[in-house]
Amino acid sequence: MMKKYAVPAIALSCGCVAALIRIRELAEGYDEKGLPNGAAITVILAAFSLAVIAAAIVFALRAASGKECGKSVTEAFAGNTAEHILSAAFAAAASVCGVLIAIKNAGGDTAAKIYGFGAAASALALLGGELLTMGKRNDTAAGTLLALPAVYFAFSMAYAYSAHAADPAIMLCAYKCAAFGFSALFFIYSASFSFFKSAPKLTVAFGLISAFLLVLCIPETAGEAERFFLAFFAASAAARTGRFIGTLYKK
Numbered sequence: 692m693m694k695k696y697a698v699p700a701i702a703l704s705c706g707c708v709a710a711l712i713r714i715r716e717l718a719e720g721y722d723e724k725g726l727p728n729g730a731a732i733t734v735i736l737a738a739f740s741l742a743v744i745a746a747a748i749v750f751a752l753r754a755a756s757g758k759e760c761g762k763s764v765t766e767a768f769a770g771n772t773a774e775h776i777l778s779a780a781f782a783a784a785a786s787v788c789g790v791l792i793a794i795k796n797a798g799g800d801t802a803a804k805i806y807g808f809g810a811a812a813s814a815l816a817l818l819g820g821e822l823l824t825m826g827k828r829n830d831t832a833a834g835t836l837l838a839l840p841a842v843y844f845a846f847s848m849a850y851a852y853s854a855h856a857a858d859p860a861i862m863l864c865a866y867k868c869a870a871f872g873f874s875a876l877f878f879i880y881s882a883s884f885s886f887f888k889s890a891p892k893l894t895v896a897f898g899l900i901s902a903f904l905l906v907l908c909i910p911e912t913a914g915e916a917e918r919f920f921l922a923f924f925a926a927s928a929a930a931r932t933g934r935f936i937g938t939l940y941k942k
Contacts (some may be wrong), residue, residue: 695937698750699929702899704923705743706906711864712736714910717723725863740866742901751896752934755939763830765823766885767894769933775825779929782818785923789814791916795902806850810920813843817927834885841878847871867911870921877901877928891939898932901925 713736720730727733770778789811796807816912821831848871852862877897880890905925909918 695940696929696933697824697904698754698936699933702743702747702927702932703906703925704904705739706903707906709736709739709743709824709903709907712739712911713907716814717863717911721863740907744900747899747903748896751892751894751899754936755891755895761882762889764820764831764881765827767884767891767935768824768881768931769827769938772825772935774870774930775821778927778934779818779821779825781923781927781930782814782821785814785920785927786811786818788916788920788923792920795914795916802841802850802853805846809843809846813840814920814924816840817924826840830885837878841875841882844871844875844878848875853893860878863911866904869907870901870908873897873904874901874924874928881931891935894930894935895939898928898935902929902932 712732716730716732716736720727720733722728753901792810793807796803799807816836820833820836823829823836848868851867854864874897877894877900880897881892882888883894902925905921905928909921912918912921
């Protein structure tokens with residue numbers, strides 16, 4: 692069982708390394724306007740991130756080439772009871788963080804409220820999808836629930852961008868926008884097993900990349916609830932990707 696989680700675990704570990712590099716980059720890699728000041732740490736982080744993303748793509752191309760992956764969400768992401776309980780635990784923890792984010796943003800503007808309540812709704816949807824997948828029930832509902840985190844992360848990408856859109860500090864949120872974008876793609880391709888032709892190579896690649904990038908951008912995320920929210924979603928993406936890889940190699 693552990694073999695199929697080796698690569699997702701490596702992706703999370705690389706995310707932790709990248710997060711440590713990011714902490715140093717945020718401290719010394721930007722000037723007062725939020726622009727890169729030419730520090731070597733910026734190049735190191737960019738090169739490391741590109742190397743991890745490239746490795747994830749190469750692995751996905753080889754792992755998913757000609758493999759059977761199931762024809763539905765409940766088949767493609769199937770696992771044993773212990774695996775589903777662990778994934779459900781990650782989703783439940785993310786749900787708690789999502790509720791805290793919703794409470795924190797309840798008094799903000801419309802975008803902040805959508806961001807907050809969307810966090811809670813997407814995590815609860817992920818939990819519901821995990822429970823349906825574990826019980827192998829109502830595949831259409833499981834796929835629909837997975838689409839909600841995809842929509843939320845797409846909105847979060849735009850929300851993160853808008854915070855710096857009017858000033859040069861846009862460079863500061865590039866990794867976060869990428870993390871949310873790849874996460875949206877991972878969940879929409881996960882949901883695709885219930886609605887249209889599946890794409891196993893993209894599903895593996897986006898799962899690994901999103902797990903890596905979500906961890907990477909934790910240091911630049913304000914608020915403990917938000918940081919843990921990203922961490923639990925990264926763990927969930929890694930766990931789901933591991934189960935999917937197991938399905939690919941089941942035979």
